[in-house]
Amino acid sequence: MINHTISPLERLAMYAAGREQDVIQGASIDQELYQTYGVKRGLRDKNGKGVLAGLTGISEIQSYREENGESVPCEGKLWYRGYNIVDLVNGVLEGHRYGFEETAYLLLFGDLPTKAQLEEFVRTMALSRTLPTNFVRDVVMKAPSADMMNTLSRSVLTLASYDDHVMDLSIANVLRQCLMLITVFPMLAVYGYQSYNHYERVDSLYIHRPDENLSTAENLLRMLRPDKGYTELEARVLDLALVLHMEHGGGNNSTFTTHVVTSSGTDTYSAIAAALASLKGPKHGGANIKVVQMMADLKRSVTDPNDEDAVRDYLHRLLARDAFDRKGLIYGMGHAVYSISDPRATIFRGFVEQLADEKHKIQEYSLYAMVERIAPEVIAKERHIYKGVSANVDFYSGLTYSMLGIPEELFTPIFAIARIVGWSAHRIEELINMDKIIRPAYKAVMPNRDYRPLDARTE
Numbered sequence: 328m329i330n331h332t333i334s335p336l337e338r339l340a341m342y343a344a345g346r347e348q349d350v351i352q353g354a355s356i357d358q359e360l361y362q363t364y365g366v367k368r369g370l371r372d373k374n375g376k377g378v379l380a381g382l383t384g385i386s387e388i389q390s391y392r393e394e395n396g397e398s399v400p401c402e403g404k405l406w407y408r409g410y411n412i413v414d415l416v417n418g419v420l421e422g423h424r425y426g427f428e429e430t431a432y433l434l435l436f437g438d439l440p441t442k443a444q445l446e447e448f449v450r451t452m453a454l455s456r457t458l459p460t461n462f463v464r465d466v467v468m469k470a471p472s473a474d475m476m477n478t479l480s481r482s483v484l485t486l487a488s489y490d491d492h493v494m495d496l497s498i499a500n501v502l503r504q505c506l507m508l509i510t511v512f513p514m515l516a517v518y519g520y521q522s523y524n525h526y527e528r529v530d531s532l533y534i535h536r537p538d539e540n541l542s543t544a545e546n547l548l549r550m551l552r553p554d555k556g557y558t559e560l561e562a563r564v565l566d567l568a569l570v571l572h573m574e575h576g577g578g579n580n581s582t583f584t585t586h587v588v589t590s591s592g593t594d595t596y597s598a599i600a601a602a603l604a605s606l607k608g609p610k611h612g613g614a615n616i617k618v619v620q621m622m623a624d625l626k627r628s629v630t631d632p633n634d635e636d637a638v639r640d641y642l643h644r645l646l647a648r649d650a651f652d653r654k655g656l657i658y659g660m661g662h663a664v665y666s667i668s669d670p671r672a673t674i675f676r677g678f679v680e681q682l683a684d685e686k687h688k689i690q691e692y693s694l695y696a697m698v699e700r701i702a703p704e705v706i707a708k709e710r711h712i713y714k715g716v717s718a719n720v721d722f723y724s725g726l727t728y729s730m731l732g733i734p735e736e737l738f739t740p741i742f743a744i745a746r747i748v749g750w751s752a753h754r755i756e757e758l759i760n761m762d763k764i765i766r767p768a769y770k771a772v773m774p775n776r777d778y779r780p781l782d783a784r785t786e
Contacts, residue, residue: 356772380578380767385408385752386408386575386576388403400667403673407433408437410433415570416567426567427569427570428542429445430573432448434573434751435506435755451506453539456510456511462486463518466485472527473527473736475523478515479519480604484600490504493596496592496594501754501755502751504595505755506751508596512743514550516741516744517737518550520740542562544565548562564679568745570745572720573748578664581603581605581746582749582750585757586753586757587765606739614658615724615738616735617659618721618722619725619729620652624650625641632694633694635697638697642702643705643709647709659723660716661716662717662719666716669719671719675724676723679723679730680692682730683730724738
């Protein structure tokens with residue numbers, strides 16, 4: 328007899344809990360079979376090298392060089408459209424410009440803009456920072472949630488309802504859609520947080536309109552802060568973070584998701600929502616939150632954070648699954664591709680130190696620098712690894728966002744605000760060069776069984 332005193336959701340939860348082991352047993356695959364059939368798990372070989380699944384002219388990552396027929400680890404390098412990221416960053420800094428818009432132009436159109444082209448692009452984007460009438464009230468503020476990535480996805484999918492040409496896959500129309508989403512992502516993310524902060528945390532509500540005369544980074548800080556204020560260094564460090572997170576080869580999970588979903592012929596809004604769902608995962612875009620939480624746990628667990636031996640002991644306990652979340656990971660250390668260094672982290676480190684000085688957080692920065700130095704030694708001692716380990720860009724980005732007063736709920740959305748430019752470039756590239764729907768092979772390993780009538784089935 329069904330108990331009608333419990334809610335439908337409670338009933339489903341009870342049923343699922345009771346059947347959990349059945350599901351696990353039915354879905355479990357003998358791990359040795361992956362080796363037997365030569366399955367490259369995660370689309371990577373045993374040495375961590377990605378399976379070649381496509382071609383791209385958008386960006387390139389280098390972590391090895393060929394010497395005498397062998398792959399030798401080298402300092403990590405990253406190129407956007409053939410330009411070294413170091414040169415792009417230095418060019419922006421020397422020109423005393425904000426780099427987000429200029430780099431977005433490069434990724435979307437394939438070359439660096441002239442002064443006139445950049446001015447036209449910046450002005451076009453600035454005047455496009457607007458949402459449909461009452462969209463903030465009727466969509467963004469509806470059912471506020473601490474999960475900003477879900478809020479962002481919901482807003483993106485709802486924007487499709489306001490587009491009369493949602494399924495038009497012509498390049499001009501897709502470019503229009505992508506440019507619109509790039510311009511409104513900061514608004515969707517910040518307004519989503521402000522709504523949550525007001526309705527769920529019972530705090531004041533601030534909905535500041537973007538200023539068409541400001542850069543993306545400046546507007547992000549302006550819309551987020553009650554007084555709309557920020558320093559030049561704050562805006563420039565945030566701008567640098569956006570540039571460094573904007574694109575990272577075609578093989579990262581969310582960009583590959585963009586290619587896969589685009590290859591089915593779906594619309595731009597659905598493709599970007601799928602990419603957002605991928606980025607949300609803690610193994611991808613959510614890693615910087617884990618770094619901040621891990622470092623907070625370190626400070627609680629270690630009596631003297633300046634004591635290297637005590638910090639080293641804590642890191643050993645992390646790997647032994649005896650500290651923090653007991654996952655056996657030192658978050659922010661290591662990368663699927665880079666070994667000796669992550670160029671983004673190398674570039675970012677110096678600017679983070681400047682910001683720490685301005686914010687009187689040098690002691691905090693010094694602790695991060697200590698962990699960055701010690702962690703590779705600890706990992707090398709405890710783990711058998713096929714390549715070197717170094718700090719990745721997530722290691723310092725969480726600290727940076729914290730010093731900027733950005734709440735943890737917005738860490739991953741800010742990643743998305745940057746990465747949507749790369750997703751857009753890859754979506755367009757896939758549409759132009761698309762030949763077949765992406766459909767990898769899976770080897771079936773279950774036995775064939777004889778069908779039994781319902782009455783003949785037993786427990």
